[in-house]
Amino acid sequence: MILFLDLHGEASLSARQLEAIENLAASGINGYQFVTGTRRTLDELSREPKLSSRARSYFRKMSQQMTQVGNQIANLDRLLVTFEAPGNPDVPSISLDTFCDASYCEKTQLLAENLTDFDVLTGLSKILLAKDFRGLQLSLRAQNGGGSTTPQVLLHLAETPSGPIVCVVDSDRKFPGGALGSTAKTTLRDLKKACDRWRVRVHVIEQRELENILPFDLRRHCSAGLSKDLQDQLAALDAVDAFYSHYCCLKEGYSQCTMIGDLAAKRRPDLLQFARNIAYTGLPKVVACGTCQVPGGCFSSPALGKNLLQRAALELKSNSSVTSISNWCADLLRIINAVVVLGLAPLPQRI
Numbered sequence: 001m002i003l004f005l006d007l008h009g010e011a012s013l014s015a016r017q018l019e020a021i022e023n024l025a026a027s028g029i030n031g032y033q034f035v036t037g038t039r040r041t042l043d044e045l046s047r048e049p050k051l052s053s054r055a056r057s058y059f060r061k062m063s064q065q066m067t068q069v070g071n072q073i074a075n076l077d078r079l080l081v082t083f084e085a086p087g088n089p090d091v092p093s094i095s096l097d098t099f100c101d102a103s104y105c106e107k108t109q110l111l112a113e114n115l116t117d118f119d120v121l122t123g124l125s126k127i128l129l130a131k132d133f134r135g136l137q138l139s140l141r142a143q144n145g146g147g148s149t150t151p152q153v154l155l156h157l158a159e160t161p162s163g164p165i166v167c168v169v170d171s172d173r174k175f176p177g178g179a180l181g182s183t184a185k186t187t188l189r190d191l192k193k194a195c196d197r198w199r200v201r202v203h204v205i206e207q208r209e210l211e212n213i214l215p216f217d218l219r220r221h222c223s224a225g226l227s228k229d230l231q232d233q234l235a236a237l238d239a240v241d242a243f244y245s246h247y248c249c250l251k252e253g254y255s256q257c258t259m260i261g262d263l264a265a266k267r268r269p270d271l272l273q274f275a276r277n278i279a280y281t282g283l284p285k286v287v288a289c290g291t292c293q294v295p296g297g298c299f300s301s302p303a304l305g306k307n308l309l310q311r312a313a314l315e316l317k318s319n320s321s322v323t324s325i326s327n328w329c330a331d332l333l334r335i336i337n338a339v340v341v342l343g344l345a346p347l348p349q350r351i
């Protein structure tokens with residue numbers, strides 16, 4: 001997280017304020033949080049005799065790097081750290097005193113529904129980092145939500161003094177504009193109860209699940225070890241309308257008639273025609289189940305269990321060129337950007 005110090009107007013710093021500034025400097029030196037500030041603040045702190053020489057050196061270094069680093073982070077979300085917060089309600093800010101508790105200066109926590117999601121999200125984030133933020137690093141600690149218990153874990157973390165939290169959950173939507181599943185719904189509801197809102201961000205994947213927005217080049221690499229049939233089906237999915245491919249279930253399979261049934265149950269006759277007319281080739285046909293609404297023509301997505309994401313995580317770990325950002329859909333880019341911005345930190349420094 002970018003913690004942007006704007007500290008002016010106090011004749012002399014109190015013991016509490018000095019302690020908070022020391023904690024912030026240590027966080028920057030360790031590469032945990034991106035602690036920087038206005039040029040004037042950085043210069044003043046680099047000359048403040050009551051600070052340790054380590055802290056002074058850190059602020060001097062940040063001031064020297066201001067021109068270069070300032071450009072990299074110019075348009076990114078930041079949290080203003082001031083003596084008195086909040087000032088302008090449109091600018092997210094926090095009081096310096098908060099950081100007297102060094103726990104708030106720890107690494108950012110990426111809370112995902114499981115550790116495979118975490119690995120995929122961080123793998124993709126590293127690719128974006130390498131492209132847009134050379135010389136910086138990701139400082140992320142894994143937090144495992146355990147699927148449906150993710151909201152509980154989020155509340156627990158938000159109530160425990162600790163680093164910022166970026167939480168990514170699947171929407172579990174069954175069609176475009178469909179209702180959120182219970183995990184996403186509860187997570188968003190519980191976010192409102194969280195006391196430390198300033199350090200908590202929740203991002204819901206617009207499409208059904210993370211699998212649905214894996215870029216096709218990564219998906220192709222993942223399918224290498226699968227059976228020929230599954231490989232062909234995954235490749236075929238790239239050609240199917242996003243209306244279906246972004247909302248089908250790749251863990252258990254999702255047939256066309258199930259989608260039609262879900263639309264009918266949620267009273268979305270406006271979308272039924274789309275679902276009836278999905279153009280597909282190469283996806284496995286479903287033997288009529290007895291209640292099928294498209295008898296003879298029904299098809300389903302491949303059912304891969306947890307296979308696809310686990311393979312994606314492995315691919316990303318071993319090779320960062322398995323996917324090109326130009327193939328990412330807008331929502332994937334939005335999510336990964338959010339993770340990178342909250343996890344962004346300078347490299348650990350020897351001071």
Ligand SMILES: [Zn+2]
Pocket residue numbers: 255256257258286288289291292293294298299
């Ligand atoms: Zn069917």
